[in-house]
Each structure stands twice: as structure tokens, then as C-alpha cells.
Amino acid sequence: MGNNLGFESTDTFLVEERVFSPSSDTVENANIMQYMKSKGFTDYDAFHKWSLEHRFEYWDDLAKELHWFEPWQTTFEWTTKPFFKWFSGGKFNPVYNCLDRYMETPTRHKVAFYWEGDDGSTRTLTYEDLYVLTNRFAKGLQNVGVQKGDRVAIYMPAIPEQIAAVLAVARLGAIHTVVFGGFAASALRDRIIDSQVKVVITADGNYRGGKHIELKKITDEAVAETPTVEKVVVVKRLGTNVAMTAGRDVFLDDLLADVPADTVVPCEPMDSEDILYILYTSGSTGKPKGVVHTVGGYSVGVYATTKFVFDIKESDIFWCTADVGWVTGHSYIIYGPLMNGATGVLFEGTPTYPAPDRFWSIVERFKVTIIYTSPTAIRGLMRFGEEWPAKHDLSSLRLLGTVGEPINPEAWMWYRKNIGHDKLPIMDTWWQTETGSIMISPTPIMPLKPGSATKPLPTIDTDVVDKNGVTVGSERGGFLIVRHPWPSLMRTIYGDPARYQTYWDTIPDVYFAGDAATIDKDGYLRIQGRVDDVIKVSGHRLGSMEIESSLVSHPAVAEVAAIGKPDELKGEHVKVFVILKNGFEPSDELAKELKLHVRATVGPLAVPDELEFTPSLPKTRSGKIMRRVIRAKELGQPVGDTSTLDG
Numbered sequence: 001m002g003n004n005l006g007f008e009s010t011d012t013f014l015v016e017e018r019v020f021s022p023s024s025d026t027v028e029n030a031n032i033m034q035y036m037k038s039k040g041f042t043d044y045d046a047f048h049k050w051s052l053e054h055r056f057e058y059w060d061d062l063a064k065e066l067h068w069f070e071p072w073q074t075t076f077e078w079t080t081k082p083f084f085k086w087f088s089g090g091k092f093n094p095v096y097n098c099l100d101r102y103m104e105t106p107t108r109h110k111v112a113f114y115w116e117g118d119d120g121s122t123r124t125l126t127y128e129d130l131y132v133l134t135n136r137f138a139k140g141l142q143n144v145g146v147q148k149g150d151r152v153a154i155y156m157p158a159i160p161e162q163i164a165a166v167l168a169v170a171r172l173g174a175i176h177t178v179v180f181g182g183f184a185a186s187a188l189r190d191r192i193i194d195s196q197v198k199v200v201i202t203a204d205g206n207y208r209g210g211k212h213i214e215l216k217k218i219t220d221e222a223v224a225e226t227p228t229v230e231k232v233v234v235v236k237r238l239g240t241n242v243a244m245t246a247g248r249d250v251f252l253d254d255l256l257a258d259v260p261a262d263t264v265v266p267c268e269p270m271d272s273e274d275i276l277y278i279l280y281t282s283g284s285t286g287k288p289k290g291v292v293h294t295v296g297g298y299s300v301g302v303y304a305t306t307k308f309v310f311d312i313k314e315s316d317i318f319w320c321t322a323d324v325g326w327v328t329g330h331s332y333i334i335y336g337p338l339m340n341g342a343t344g345v346l347f348e349g350t351p352t353y354p355a356p357d358r359f360w361s362i363v364e365r366f367k368v369t370i371i372y373t374s375p376t377a378i379r380g381l382m383r384f385g386e387e388w389p390a391k392h393d394l395s396s397l398r399l400l401g402t403v404g405e406p407i408n409p410e411a412w413m414w415y416r417k418n419i420g421h422d423k424l425p426i427m428d429t430w431w432q433t434e435t436g437s438i439m440i441s442p443t444p445i446m447p448l449k450p451g452s453a454t455k456p457l458p459t460i461d462t463d464v465v466d467k468n469g470v471t472v473g474s475e476r477g478g479f480l481i482v483r484h485p486w487p488s489l490m491r492t493i494y495g496d497p498a499r500y501q502t503y504w505d506t507i508p509d510v511y512f513a514g515d516a517a518t519i520d521k522d523g524y525l526r527i528q529g530r531v532d533d534v535i536k537v538s539g540h541r542l543g544s545m546e547i548e549s550s551l552v553s554h555p556a557v558a559e560v561a562a563i564g565k566p567d568e569l570k571g572e573h574v575k576v577f578v579i580l581k582n583g584f585e586p587s588d589e590l591a592k593e594l595k596l597h598v599r600a601t602v603g604p605l606a607v608p609d610e611l612e613f614t615p616s617l618p619k620t621r622s623g624k625i626m627r628r629v630i631r632a633k634e635l636g637q638p639v640g641d642t643s644t645l646d647g
């Protein structure tokens with residue numbers, strides 16, 4: 001990231017300066033207000049200032065609301081900067097906090113998940129049902145050799161068994177690495193190889209937007225080249241005939257045939273700093289990074305943010321529309337809501353199938369009270385018109401959320417008016433795979449400005465600085481940084497601690513993960529997007545180099561540059577510039593073939609919308625392609641300093 005800080009202060013945002021204040025009821029009843037009052041505050045800014053000086057007290061308070069097998073001795077320590085620990089000495093398992101502790105309380109019989117399949121089928125699981133399924137699943141995994149510390153890959157659709165798989169792995173103290181079901185075989189293979197996965201859990205296939213996706217076939221292709229994989233556990237979702245490799249593959253049904261319903265596999269008491277999971281995300285190189293989250297700190301972080309940002313109450317029905325394959329699903333479908341004893345919704349399908357009111361029909365039928373979705377989904381549904389949400393009774397909703405990319409004020413206003421009865425608060429939450437939980441976001445007590453994620457959460461010490469770390473202040477804009485570790489921050493990049501260190505080295509001694517932001521006179525932050533080589537397509541994170549590596553693996557391609565271009569619907573889309581090898585001629589057919597090649601090697605989400613054949617690309621004297629210059633030219637912006645350019 002070091003030399004990619006190409007942010008220009010001319011990249012300003014159009015700001016719609018309107019403020020929406022919360023109702024006094026909402027403020028009075030908010031979970032965060034209860035906590036603030038317990039510390040003697042009713043004003044958020046004053047409370048936040050206190051929290052920066054009392055961060056350990058704050059996190060101790062929140063951690064104490066969870067069950068620890070043994071309490072921690074030290075709340076925080078820098079081991080060797082920038083490496084650190086939270087809650088050392090503590091023994092903990094998030095699954096105990098998600099399930100076991102409710103078995104003696106009325107929550108046992110509460111609904112943990114309403115599930116709806118793409119095909120309209122439904123299932124309802126109480127906390128007890130999920131507890132039983134998780135325990136049996138854990139036993140099955142033990143029976144195929146899964147032990148504490150082993151890596152288990154989960155490549156599954158959004159079905160209840162996916163949640164149980166995650167919880168079963170964590171229960172055993174093994175490490176899950178969930179791979180989004182939209183990734184292609186080679187992307188799955190690379191992730192399995194990087195974390196030396198022992199067991200893969202997949203499904204025969206799934207439905208998405210009415211189509212069948214053959215997950216088992218993709219898994220077979222991936223696993224053919226991964227020597228560490230000993231077993232593949234297959235959940236039947238479609239009931240189709242799939243090839244099963246003898247000795248390696250086993251259906252979950254068969255694995256659990258002799259495992260009784262009252263089986264209990266006790267939660268492994270993990271050290272607070274043991275690894276809970278690895279989740280791969282894109283960075284500035286072709287190789288995805290395995291972001292490492294730990295048992296104690298991560299859990300406390302997602303528990304606290306679910307409680308304060310989404311303001312979870314006993315009666316809430318919380319629907320996070322993300323996929324479990326992304327960090328949002330880990331934190332706000334599984335761990336956060338379950339640790340808060342909430343009822344969740346899990347949906348396998350897409351917002352527009354069979355019709356563009358699918359989301360609103362789910363909200364109505366399950367009486368969803370809180371919905372958390374992406375700006376891309378909102379913009380997409382907005383295009384179909386107000387009549388689609390208007391067909392449904394959305395009066396159960398009381399709080400809205402967005403995540404993953406900046407939300408433009410127009411989409412914000414549409415969301416509030418059509419989904420939020422013209423009055424509901426919108427939590428625009430900024431965070432990252434690396435941060436583990438929400439960092440900058442309103443809570444329900446905050447006055448809102450469309451397009452602003454407002455202010456940092458308690459103890460989170462953000463600033464907007466120049467490349468030397470000096471505060472730039474006001475609306476000028478600069479790099480968004482965080483000053484001190486918080487519990488749910490990643491601990492390292494799996495197998496590559498040096499790559500973790502770059503987050504703290506790029507701007508001296510602060511956490512910087514690649515976003516630009518502005519801050520207004522009231523301290524409200526507006527996140528403007530990435531300043532590194534990460535492209536955000538529909539809120540999904542893609543690395544320029546990942547797409548480029550995919551394309552150069554095609555026999556016709558000599559060199560490639562991939563950039564992100566602003567897109568009204570998706571936030572950004574991918575454009576690639578391709579130099580062909582001698583003997584190949586540009587053609588529409590070849591362009592199509594190259595796009596299919598990206599689809600087959602990375603996945604549908606990475607397919608470029610635009611592909612341009614070009615004879616040359618601007619490079620530095622050392623031969624590095626200058627994407628920043630290409631992007632500026634493409635967007636008609638000033639090219640900036642080109643003194644290191646060729647010729």
C-alpha cells in the first residue's frame with residue numbers, strides 16, 4: 001500500500017446538508033443510552049470523550065455480560081507493537097454464548113432463525129433446535145477427525161446447516177474459513193491451500209435466483225488440487241445426484257445417522273487469543289489475505305456493536321441480508337445476534353427473484369423489525385419503483401441499516417421514505433473485514449445526515465489525516481485512520497505477519513486500511529472510498545491484481561490493468577485494459593472469452609463490465625503499471641504527478 005496514497009483533495013463529495021433527529025422515545029429507550037446513563041452521561045460526544053480515556057473499563061463492562069469459563073487477567077497488552085492481545089488469560093467459547101447459556105432460560109424456546117429458501121420453502125429453528133443440530137454436527141465432525149486448531153472450510157449456501165457448520169467448528173475449537181458460494185473453484189482452492197484445510201463442508205448445490213448452482217462439482221474441482229483435504233462433508237440441499245469420492249466424501253445425513261438428538265459435545269474452553277476464524281479478503285496483491293480473528297476480542301466486539309448499533313431488544317426480529325461468506329454475515333447474521341439472544345432471518349435467494357418485492361415480502365411475513373442491507377441492494381430495488389415496497393405492510397420495521405460501501409444521499413432518502421415510513425433511523429455502518437465489527441456508525445440516539453456514517457463508536461479513536469499522520473480536519477479530506485487497537489481488530493494475516501504490519505506502517509503508528517474520508521464541522525465523517533488498489537463492486541471487495549492475474553493466465557493476454565469506475569448502481573464496476581500477445585487480434589469474441597475466463601477463475605462477482613484492448617499502458621520506469629494514472633485519464637481527472645512515468 002506504501003506508494004498508493006494517490007488521494008487528491010479535489011475528490012470531494014456532493015453533500016446534502018440535512019439533519020434528521022431521532023424521536024425522544026427512541027433516544028430514551030436506546031441500549032446505548034442505558035449504558036451512557038450508567039456512566040453519568042446523556043450526551044454522546046461527552047460520553048465518547050470519556051470512552052477514549054476509559055476504553056478498558058468500557059470493554060471490561062461489555063465482556064462481563066458474556067460467559068467466560070475463566071475470567072481474563074489483563075484487558076489489553078501490546079505484545080510487540082503492532083501486535084497486541086485482549087482479555088489474556090480468559091477462557092471463552094463464543095458458541096457457549098450463542099447457544100448453551102440459553103438452555104436454562106426461556107430463550108431456549110425462542111426462534112433463533114426463520115429461514116427462507118430461494119424456492120420459497122421455509123424452516124423455523126428455535127435456539128434449542130440450533131443447539132441440537134450444532135451438537136450433532138460437532139459430533140459428526142469429530143468422527144471425521146476434526147480437532148481443536150484444525151482448519152475447516154465451509155463452502156455452502158445460506159441454509160440453517162451453514163450456520164450450524166460454523167458453530168460446530170467453533171464449538172470444537174477448530175478454525176472455520178467460510179468461502180463465499182459465488183467464488184469459482186480456483187479461488188476456493190487457493191484459500192484451502194493457504195490455510196491447509198483438513199475438512200471441507202459443502203452442499204450438493206443450491207438455488208439462486210431460480211438457477212441451480214452445482215457447489216459439489218466446484219468443490220471437487222478445487223479439492224482435486226489440495227493435498228491437505230482429508231474429508232468432504234456434503235449437505236443435501238437439492239437432493240440431486242452428485243459424484244462422491246469413496247473414502248473422502250460423506251453426506252451429512254450419513255455422518256449423523258447414528259448420532260442421537262441428545263448428543264452434547266461440550267464447548268472447547270479456548271484461550272481468548274486463540275484463532276476463531278480466518279476469512280479471506282482482497283488486498284493490493286493478487287493473493288487474498290487470510291484475516292485472522294480471535295475467540296475473545298472478536299466476540300466481545302460483535303456482541304457490543306450488535307447491542308448498541310442495532311439496539312437489539314427481546315422482541316426484535318433482525319434481518320441482515322448479507323451472505324455468511326462475508327464478514328458481515330459472520331458478525332451480524334451469526335455471532336452478534338445469537339450472543340444477544342435475538343431472532344434472525346436467513347435468506348438463501350436474491351432481492352429480485354421471483355419479483356422485486358422479495359425483500360419486502362420477507363419483512364412483512366416474518367415481521368422483521370430491523371433490516372441491515374447494502375446500498376447496492378437499495379439502489380437496485382429503487383430502480384423498480386416505489387410501488388414494490390408499497391405492496392407490503394412494513395410497519396413492523398423500527399430500525400434500518402446499511403453496510404459495505406458509501407450510500408449516496410438519494411438512496412438514503414429513498415430507503416428512509418419507502419422502507420422506513422419516512423421516519424426510521426438509518427445506521428450507515430462503516431467497518432471492514434479486518435476490523436471485525438462496526439467502527440463508525442450512528443446509534444439510534446444520533447441526529448443523522450444522509451450519506452454520513454456519523455461518528456466513531458465508543459472507544460474508537462478515528463481521525464482524518466495526511467500521509468504523515470497529521471490531522472487535516474474540516475472538509476478537506478484525507479486518510480481515515482484509527483489510533484488504538486480495539487478488541488475485534490484482526491490479530492494478523494494468516495501466515496503473513498508482515499502483511500499485517502503494513503496496516504500500521506503506511507501512516508506511522510496508526511491503523512490505516514485504505515479509505516479516504518472527510519469530516520465536517522460537527523465531526524460527522526463521510527467515507528469516500530478506497531485509495532488503494534481495492535475495487536468495491538456492489539459492496540464486494542476485489543483486488544485489481546486478482547483480476548489482472550486471472551486475465552494474464554489466459555493464453556492470449558500479455559498485460560492487463562484493472563481499475564474501478566464509478567457506477568450508479570453498483571458503486572463501482574471493473575474496467576480492464578488488455579494488451580494482447582503477438583499473434584492475437586482484438587475481437588468481440590475474444591473480449592467475451594476473456595470475461596468468461598475471469599468468471600471461471602475468480603467468480604461471477606469479478607467479471608469486468610468493460611474491456612478495452614490497448615497497445616500500451618502507462619508505466620513507471622521500473623515497469624510497474626500505473627493504475628492511478630489510467631483511472632484519472634479514464635475519468636477525465638487531473639493525472640497528478642507523472643514524473644516517474646516512462647519517457
Ligand code: PRX
Pocket residue numbers: 281327328402403404405406407428429430431432433434453513514515527528529530536539540541
Ligand atoms: O471502503 C470501505 C467500504 O468497504 C471496505 C471494507 O470492505 P470489506 O472488508 O469487504 O467489508 C465490508 C463490510 C464490512 C471499507 O474499507 N465500506 C464499508 N462500509 C462502508 C464503506 N464505505 C462507506 N460507507 C460504509 N458504511
